[in-house]
Every structure is written in C-alpha cells, then in structure tokens.
Amino acid sequence: MTTLTAKDKQTVKAFWAKVSGKSEDIGADAVARMLVVYPQTKIYFSHWPDQSPNSPAARKHGITVMMGVGDAVTKIDDLKEGLKELSQLHAFTLRVDPGNFKILSHNILVVMAVMFPTDFTPEVHVSLDKFLAAVSLALAEKYR
C-alpha cells in the first residue's frame, strides 16, 4: 500500500510546489486541529506552558512538522534512507506512538481540503495519502 508509483511522486511534487508557500499555515492548522479533535495527542506536549491549539508553541511545532514534510518530498525516492535521522529522533527521543502519525496525516489532508478545495482533487488526495503513509512508515522504521 505504500509503494509510490511514478504518477504518485509526480502528483505529490506538483501539488507541493503549489502549496508549499503556505506550508507554515498548513502545519499550524494541522497541529491545532489534531490537539482539538484528538485531545489524547496533547500528552506529547505536556512540557508546553500553553497547550492550547493556537499557542505560539503549537504554531512553531506545526511549522517544524511541515518543514519535515517538505523535506520528505525532496527525498521521495528513498524515504527510508532520507528520513533515517528523523526516525531515530522519533524512536529514541520522542517515542511518539506511530498511531499518531496517521492522526496528524489525516489532519494535514483536512487542511489541504480547507485551503485548496479546487486543487485537492480525489487524484491528488490518493497520492498525498499514500505519500504521508510512506513518510509515517519511514518515521517508524527505527522503532524496534
């Protein structure tokens, strides 16, 4: 389910080129939605003084996440290798349960629908969904 075809890669790169200018807003909104719609995810941010969805810490984290996604687009031909260090970070330092990757992925897709309703067609949706699943898998690579 996570082998990206040439068409998937092309679709993801083209869509990313269109939307990456708004990557900070996308990331901030995706993280904010995650904290509201899936409140159990707040446990990973208990060290933030302000855990509200629109706090500066939440926005900053959204920006960080989307920079990672953007980086993954450039490494789309070998995500396992390209995201090796990020996987080590998530495995040994952050220890985020991988179930949460799909939660954040879902919210990224929702934000794409909100911000780019015409461009986020079903064809783009399926390729982006596969891409985020592949990124999630690469991030979980070093877990055990």
Added chain:
Amino acid sequence: MPENSVSADLQTGSDKMVEWTDFERDTIKDIFSMIEYDVVGPAALTRCLVVYPWTQRYFGGFGNLYNAAAIKGNPMVSKHGTTIMHGLDRAVKNLDDIENTYTELSVLHSEKLHVDPDNFKLLADCLTIVVAAQLGKKFTGEVQAAFQKFLAVVVSSLGRQYH
C-alpha cells in the same frame, strides 16, 4: 486498513446513550443545513472509490468505474452518494437514538450488501474531507471534532448488527 484512516473508534454499549453538548447538536444540524446533499454525497462517494479503490467491490453493477473521471461522471455513483446523505439525515434528525434508527440499515449492510464495516470509516473520512472543502474556514477544529464524533456514532451504529 489503510494507514491514514482515523475516524474515531466509539464503543457505545446498548444501554449507554451518546451525550451531545449543545454546541455539538447545533454544529451538526448547521453543517447539514449548509451542504447540498446532491453535491456532497456524490463527491464523497467518488472520493472514496478513488482514494480507496477496493471499495469498488460493492459497486460491480455500477458500470464504468475505470478511472477517476469515469467515477466522477457515473450517474449511479451520483445517485447513490445522494442516497447516503439522506441516510445520514435520518441520524441528524434522531441524534439521541442513532443506534435504533439504524438497526435496519445495519442489517441491510451486513446481510444483504455484505459491506466490511471498516469501509464505513473510509467513507466517513472522505465525507469529512469533502465537507471541509465545502465549508472552508467555517470548518474549524471544534466543528471538525463535532462532525467526526457524529460520524463515529453513525459508523458504530451501522456496524452493530453484524454477527
């Protein structure tokens, strides 16, 4: 189960009613009053058939589902998408008793249509995306939470009569 499907799992015992806040009730009713059933329904079903192509297994009699354009233009898909929305409308009008409202529909999907109940979550995710696109900025995190809770109850109720 595809990696990114995340409609919430909701366990409702038959003796436990779902509790809705006023915000949730108002939000759910508002959403359904704002969307056009014959636009959102077809778009959501189309998206489901494209994004999760194995769901096409239930629509063998629908003719040409060969690619996204064919699915989008297929009149049977459109008609069925609208039907689904009217089915959801029944839940909106019976928020305090969705489980009983859907008993026959659940039996239908299990015994006649043989739909894998995991697939309800896939359609729910696509509906969330389509409604998000329709409502834009109005689809805030809080609105999304209420809508996804509603869909989780619907999905759970549709799966209840499977055995």
